Amino acid sequence: MTSTPPRISLPHGPEIRRLIVGLWQMADQERDGKPFDLDRAAEVLVGYARAGFDSFDMADHYGSAEIVAGMAHRALREAGETPPTILTKWCPAPGAMGMDVVRKGVETALERLGLDRIDVMQFHWWQYAHPAWLDALENLMRLREEGLIGAIGLTNFDAAHLDLAAKSGIEIATNQVSASVIDRRALGAMSEVAAAHGVGLLAYGSLLGGFLSGRYLGAEDPAEISDWSRMKYRRMIEAAGGWERFQAVMAALGGIARRHGVSLSNVASRWLLDQPAISALIIGARLGESEHRADNLRVFDFALDAEDRAALDAALAGLDPVPGDCGDEYRKPPFLTASGDLSHHLDSLPPVYPVTAAPARPGRQRVESGSPWEAVAGYCRALRNGNRILVSGTTATDPHGRCVGEGDAGAQAVYILDKIIAAITSLGGRAEDVIRTRIYLVDLDDCDAVCAAHARYFGEIRPANTLIGIAGLVGPYLVEIEAEAEIG
Template structure:
């Protein structure tokens, strides 16, 4: 039922982390990059003045990234203006995969600090492109050190899936948030991700809540457009296709329209309110085109009503006519179908250098090996993986990081996640793909772990379905090791 209150004058607020109170509507600056893609940069003074209007109206929390055009520079102008309103600035660091040394991480953070002109970043969110490169753990360890140093107030993630958020939490990284896509069309974040976040005290910052603008009256009953030309709509057009196409979108719009009429609010209000009411969600991120148009008055209506049981039933009936988006949060950036503005990112991911170099075995032109630089490989005389012709065989693999530490102490599912990433890196280094795996074997020290480890195996191989054997063994070599996995692939890819 509607809340009996007068129209809100300020957006709602929430304590995201100790000392960090934010607006529940975060103003996103990703469209700065779209506005500047022709080559003309936004004047920082004009952009900062537009941001100041948001802040004075209570929309005082801003989200950006190191690659959102000049967004950090514009925000820096706001934060150093003589009459600056109180504001909170979140940014993201999105480095290319590579060594994450202390110097590399510090340089990335200091670049944002210099642009923002602040001594400490309110929330630094980390994005990593490919989890088969485990150096994201190194990056987060170094970011945690910079937090202790006072250069970062709080640490968050961007587009991490549930399994890899769990990996970082198992290593004691103090993560307060994960930024993920969520909307009436994309409900992945309400599932395993939400359960983990609620259990571990992590909050979700959600974007894409309006589906690039498609979740609005403008598209209700409208014909499907032949083409769209802004980045946001190009991206979410792919989401629409993935959930069932234009007819599925129209079913959702019709349901949201009915709910909106009941509460005298817009479809966009209903779509946003649905996300805000998800228990793990701290805030929604709504994009702004600085100096062009704003929707602050309409967004304030979000805090004048709430969705009741009847509203949720109507929306759930519409959801039943849609397909679930594949995978988990963030998978659209890492695996098919690539639901991004630019479409297929496989060329980008394939351009990433292999984690380990391959070596041809002397005297055998058909045999290649890789080593992961473990002290045990030369000592015991084995390779991390071997390719002979079209066969790639990966040795028994444990969750041992490059530093020698065990990842996922006491957590078999975390260890399995790390191991399968390591196996994928090994296969890729020898020219193969995870999709070409035909056999896996899993060794457990505790048979009670079979279900959690099987679920991880299913996440990686559910659409591949290799032959598999799972065994309970008395022990694995080394303290704390609960899982070991080996794999074999057959590839037609040339080296």
Template structure:
């Protein structure tokens, strides 16, 4: 029996989701799959109870294939769940942009309502990612979207979204025996707030399989698929081929004990982690289905001995650095190309800049306070950038609710955006000053959030108690940076 879980009101999914990202890989030579032929290859999944499919606006013709299947007849379309993603370019987002994205997805999926729309933000230094989520909330309230999810959000920014009142069903991130970042902070926080974690990459693009057990290290420059190119970087970051073989051997021992494949052991381990709602198993429709094998994911259980054996092998690995989603935002970029060149052409400046007097350059974030009080978000003169006291404000909205850590992260995001707009980055910061309104209650949450963001930089820092302007503001931060 396929395990199922309620992800949101009216949305129950199979805990093994079928991922259609490999359609983009199958079409990367410029050809397009025949939608009718590819759609027929979805039927065996539904027949086996694997009724949930994951796709995105940039997975080649995946949405078109799924839409073709939805209208092909011969089954109850209401029993199939199509989860898709919206991955806009960084920069400003308008209501028209959001409506156009939803209209396009609905047209391709041949539906008037999207079951779950998952949003990806390329950068958090540009606060306009929150505009997109508020606009998606309006579309959900209008009935165009059943539920809103995220993809590749770290814990800090999941926290900012939740504390700002965004109602979320899920967050889709990388998770595997090799990449255990999701278990550290993200899954516990998400579980606490009713957000299900959906993990992709559970079999590392096929590397977690018998094919690679005892095999020589591959030529990393001559791999077959984008998934292998991507997860090859994860393997090397985790300590290399020999340490990876240790995990493979442990998984093989467990697999032999239960009479299943290494891939199933790898996926079951992820599925058993607290807070995980489902695992996404990729399919090359018409080529590599694995339907029968995937259904066996629910026929066995890992015991304490199995978990201990796997944990011992994992202990030899180097931890994947950072939090979930960092592979798309900070070096080392653990993507197929090793950078973002196949995703983006550029990042626009988060804030408006203009010349000031005496060879200064000014950055303006657009809050109501700046024109009223006559100041800039940040000023650059020469190789120095001075960032004004920054609160968790975006336009006329207060961000982060009564969560001091969420407010701190958003303040630091705005500081990063100001620095980026003036040619700097957080790593250039040499001093921060932190003002906390309720220091007895919030100092530790603020300090820990500051430590998460500046722990690798270690600027000079001062924290003081202060009465801030506006009862909604729990923290204010200013920063000085020097560019080398």
């Protein structure tokens, strides 16, 4: 019988447990000023570590999680015991990400933890259209060289932007994403990209906040839900087809659990741990209220056989795919969050680019992206005239004048399309307002990669499009894209 969760070595990071203690429910435990005993919580967390559950996941917005984890870390050090592995997150609002901003974010976490080094700093970015996320990651790389962090992780990045980050020279240890038998988005393109770059996927939501447990097998759809975790995952269940179809999956899980003499949660966890790209599961803990360590360990004492997999596959075939890619629930509707929007996280998302009046014609507005070519050649990134927005031919030039995704047309297309969306939204439009795009491609062998990127952004919008093969572009650019949008 397994006594502690096994460890796994990350190619670009530390050794971690395959079951990580997740502390995000601490934010719910402290909600609305509810009294919460930090000393008692730290004692409980020390108990987890001594039982072999010594990889802790937290974030800057999980209430007092970093403080409590730091207290547990200190208690174990002072007792001469091995301290836990700390994985925390930095989730800044979109804006400039100079070294001063990034250093402050890391130092704030270090101060709350009472440490001089974070094992894994996981970075979340709310808005890919804002290009400063690459600046943030580059500065995190520099802070890793200084020794303030051991490894860089991502949180809720989609496959395209994980790929772009890795191809931009960022060494990524992990990407933490929602994954479960219900939410299988991470098992497609994300798994392929992660494997290609040696990135370990950390799965949160693997038990849907407790919905994937025997308690809910055959249960009625709960009329009221009080905690944030289940509020969020009830939305996930609805996105996958609703409570009735969810119960069909629960019945299959329950049958497999009875065959093996384990819990329904064990079966759901075992299935996910068997997915090749999944390095570890993050199992949420409500410190001081309940704990399921002994049951969780049983996931390592049995294996799913062909009959089990066939039964589960048949039930899963009745679900709808959760829409979008990993992390989309935090970036565009439907927002599969506790509140159904981003109100628990951000007040608003300001325009990426400042809007100025176009002096040549009253009523026109324009934006500039900061590309040095705009000033050199005398043009703007996009111009709004009435309800029409015209976006200039755009390459993967960042605000510092560098080519992003050099040598990879697909990666360049992702960065370009983010810039185009940034320009359109800054001028009051939306991606859905795009009515035409034009793609200029240096090498037609790159057609598939660039078209796949275009489809990720516009596959449901279906604007008119023209793709043109050209002799070349100035500099190391492989693709240029322009767009037109009409508001209203």
